[in-house]
Amino acid sequence: MTGNCCENIAGCINMREFIGKSVFNGIAIGPLKIFSKEENAVKRIKVDNPQEEIERFTQAKEQAKAELGRIYEKALKEVGEANAAIFEVHQMMLDDLDYIESITNMITTQEINAEFAVATTGDNFSEMFAAMDDDYMKARAADVKDISNRVIGILQGNGTGGNLGDKPVIVVAEDLAPSETVQLDKSKVLSFVTRLGSTNSHTAILARTMNIPALIGINYPEDCDGKMAIVDGAKGTLIIDPDEDTLAKYTKLREEEQEKARLLLELKGKPNVSADGKEIKLYANIGGVGDVASVLANDAGGIGLFRSEFLYLESDDYPSEEQQFKAYRTVAENMAGKKVIIRTLDIGADKQVGYFNLKKEDNPAMGYRAIRICLDRLDVFKTQLRAIYRASFYGTISIMFPMIISVNEVRKAKALCEEVKAELDAEGVKYGEVELGIMIETPAAVMISDDLAKEVEFFSIGTNDLTQYTLAIDRQNPALDNIYDSHHPAVLKMIQKTVENGHAHGCWVGICGELGADTTLTETFLQMGVDELSVSPSMVLKVRNQIRNSKANK
Amino acid sequence: MKEFAYTITDPEGIHARPAGIFVKEAAKYACAVTISKDGKEVDAKRIFGVMGLGVKCGNEIVLKCDGEDEDAAMAELQKFLQENM
Numbered sequence: 001m002t003g004n005c006c007e008n009i010a011g012c013i014n015m016r017e018f019i020g021k022s023v024f025n026g027i028a029i030g031p032l033k034i035f036s037k038e039e040n041a042v043k044r045i046k047v048d049n050p051q052e053e054i055e056r057f058t059q060a061k062e063q064a065k066a067e068l069g070r071i072y073e074k075a076l077k078e079v080g081e082a083n084a085a086i087f088e089v090h091q092m093m094l095d096d097l098d099y100i101e102s103i104t105n106m107i108t109t110q111e112i113n114a115e116f117a118v119a120t121t122g123d124n125f126s127e128m129f130a131a132m133d134d135d136y137m138k139a140r141a142a143d144v145k146d147i148s149n150r151v152i153g154i155l156q157g158n159g160t161g162g163n164l165g166d167k168p169v170i171v172v173a174e175d176l177a178p179s180e181t182v183q184l185d186k187s188k189v190l191s192f193v194t195r196l197g198s199t200n201s202h203t204a205i206l207a208r209t210m211n212i213p214a215l216i217g218i219n220y221p222e223d224c225d226g227k228m229a230i231v232d233g234a235k236g237t238l239i240i241d242p243d244e245d246t247l248a249k250y251t252k253l254r255e256e257e258q259e260k261a262r263l264l265l266e267l268k269g270k271p272n273v274s275a276d277g278k279e280i281k282l283y284a285n286i287g288g289v290g291d292v293a294s295v296l297a298n299d300a301g302g303i304g305l306f307r308s309e310f311l312y313l314e315s316d317d318y319p320s321e322e323q324q325f326k327a328y329r330t331v332a333e334n335m336a337g338k339k340v341i342i343r344t345l346d347i348g349a350d351k352q353v354g355y356f357n358l359k360k361e362d363n364p365a366m367g368y369r370a371i372r373i374c375l376d377r378l379d380v381f382k383t384q385l386r387a388i389y390r391a392s393f394y395g396t397i398s399i400m401f402p403m404i405i406s407v408n409e410v411r412k413a414k415a416l417c418e419e420v421k422a423e424l425d426a427e428g429v430k431y432g433e434v435e436l437g438i439m440i441e442t443p444a445a446v447m448i449s450d451d452l453a454k455e456v457e458f459f460s461i462g463t464n465d466l467t468q469y470t471l472a473i474d475r476q477n478p479a480l481d482n483i484y485d486s487h488h489p490a491v492l493k494m495i496q497k498t499v500e501n502g503h504a505h506g507c508w509v510g511i512c513g514e515l516g517a518d519t520t521l522t523e524t525f526l527q528m529g530v531d532e533l534s535v536s537p538s539m540v541l542k543v544r545n546q547i548r549n550s551k552a553n554k
Numbered sequence: 555m556k557e558f559a560y561t562i563t564d565p566e567g568i569h570a571r572p573a574g575i576f577v578k579e580a581a582k583y584a585c586a587v588t589i590s591k592d593g594k595e596v597d598a599k600r601i602f603g604v605m606g607l608g609v610k611c612g613n614e615i616v617l618k619c620d621g622e623d624e625d626a627a628m629a630e631l632q633k634f635l636q637e638n639m
Contacts, residue, residue, distance in 0.1 A: 136567075
């Protein structure tokens with residue numbers, strides 16, 4: 001790699017940095033290549049025979065659809081069905097009667113050329129999307145422009161598609177239309193940098209799928225074509241003509257990153273077995289249906305904590321049984337038989353929901369929350385349980401109850417589960433085997449974990465709350481950060497005791513709090529006999545690496 | 555004429571892709587099919603119209619089928635909405 005910079009002193013001063021917004025992390029180093037579209041300059045021309053123009057338009061539209069069909073097939077192979085689907089939508093847009101009628105009417109009434117009618121209609125429709133109050137829909141304006149430009153290109157006899165040359169480059173453009181990105185030779189693209197575009201644009205989505213850094217909102221200079229540059233996806237910066245030190249620093253960073261990515265990729269599909277042969281389950285925590293994709297991408301063995309609060313937080317009123325059922329079923333189905341542990345509603349404390357009309361409390365962490373609300377508001381609780389049981393037919397679902405402090409609470413919750421099952425039986429609604437468990441997040445639950453273990457099939461230790469209650473430290477109070485110690489021996493002994501009591505009475509024991517992902521404790525947990533760790537999806541492979549390098553026996 | 559009100563539960567609302575699939579389904583029937591949101595009614599067989607409604611999770615839409623095969627259309631499209639959106 002030879003930089004243009006630093007061959008003379010003046011070159012060094014040329015280093016320039018541009019700040020934009022990152023849509024995918026990573027580092028890319030290489031020459032910039034400005035991707036310019038062929039200009040479809042469209043002129044308004046009066047025509048004598050509008051019927052002929054309509055005929056030209058219809059043929060161009062059919063050809064555009066055929067091209068899109070081929071692009072769809074290419075995208076299907078390269079970037080998968082979900083990303084390819086947009087080209088199917090593009091074909092449908094070309095068949096939309098509103099779109100076609102607008103074009104043909106314009107040709108007939110104004111006696112103008114097809115190109116101009118397509119361009120004007122394309123602008124009008126794309127403005128409609130640009131004016132919508134939804135970022136996703138705003139970004140669709142680019143789709144309308146894209147299909148219209150394709151038709152205009154065909155009408156004008158232009159070809160489309162970018163030629164990048166034979167060396168890998170950082171592609172720089174005003175904006176990239178989906179059909180343009182897909183036609184680029186992927187092995188030649190190090191990164192995408194655009195002046196426009198949004199985090200919802202197809203370029204952004206494609207970058208994520210291809211695992212390459214991408215920036216948007218970079219106001220790059222026009223004279224940058226061919227210059228050496230660095231894309232820092234973490235910081236959202238583009239550095240043009242880097243000096244030698246900067247280049248060396250980033251080259252090293254990129255190598256480290258590649259090494260890490262390679263290591264982690266190697267760990268995909270590998271069992272979570274310690275160096276001395278002990279296996280532990282490694283699941284992921286999710287807070288919504290949308291997180292499932294990253295659970296699967298990071299190869300987690302199941303979902304160890306599905307926070308059901310999102311259904312309540314995102315809604316203006318109590319979510320219906322049907323709404324909840326759909327969300328749970330979608331997750332269960334996507335996990336295809338792998339375990340999905342749904343934690344029943346845990347609101348109150350730091351998670352407030354308006355329509356519950358909860359009173360303001362002086363000490364909400366120790367107040368009216370989670371199971372305490374649920375056992376009071378049986379209507380709300382039963383709606384959720386019914387939704388979960390119904391969804392259990394579509395996969396492997398377990399239920400866990402949060403904030404337990406007594407055997408009595410567990411028995412009440414279990415009795416409600418029995419009620420729900422009896423109702424469903426009476427209605428002839430099918431459901432699956434559902435394992436029941438509880439969160440261990442209060443010192444009370446730890447102290448009576450032997451009795452609690454007789455009631456349920458598993459424990460999941462919520463280390464965040466357990467730490468705060470054990471140490472009597474409010475975790476929302478920043479003044480206490482310096483003494484908040486999640487490695488405190490009291491906390492570790494709480495965990496140890498829970499595991500021992502759980503195992504003595506046939507319960508398996510997992511950890512789903514932040515401590516589960518703390519790799520400095522992975523070995524300790526293995527040695528304690530913890531059966532499962534549930535961590536955020538992005539931590540799964542890192543923790544797996546730690547497990548495989550740890551010893552379960554001291 | 556048949557009518558059916560439905561609240562969208564898909565977290566993403568009616569995005570481009572589901573809109574496309576729905577339009578394809580609606581186009582299978584001879585009867586007129588419309589959906590409306592907040593009083594704005596569009597032809598459910600036209601993708602720009604459906605996308606232009608900007609339907610989000612939690613929005614209520616009303617599906618109408620009017621014409622000879624309205625019973626079959628309503629049954630299928632209602633099922634489709636409930637299962638996919």
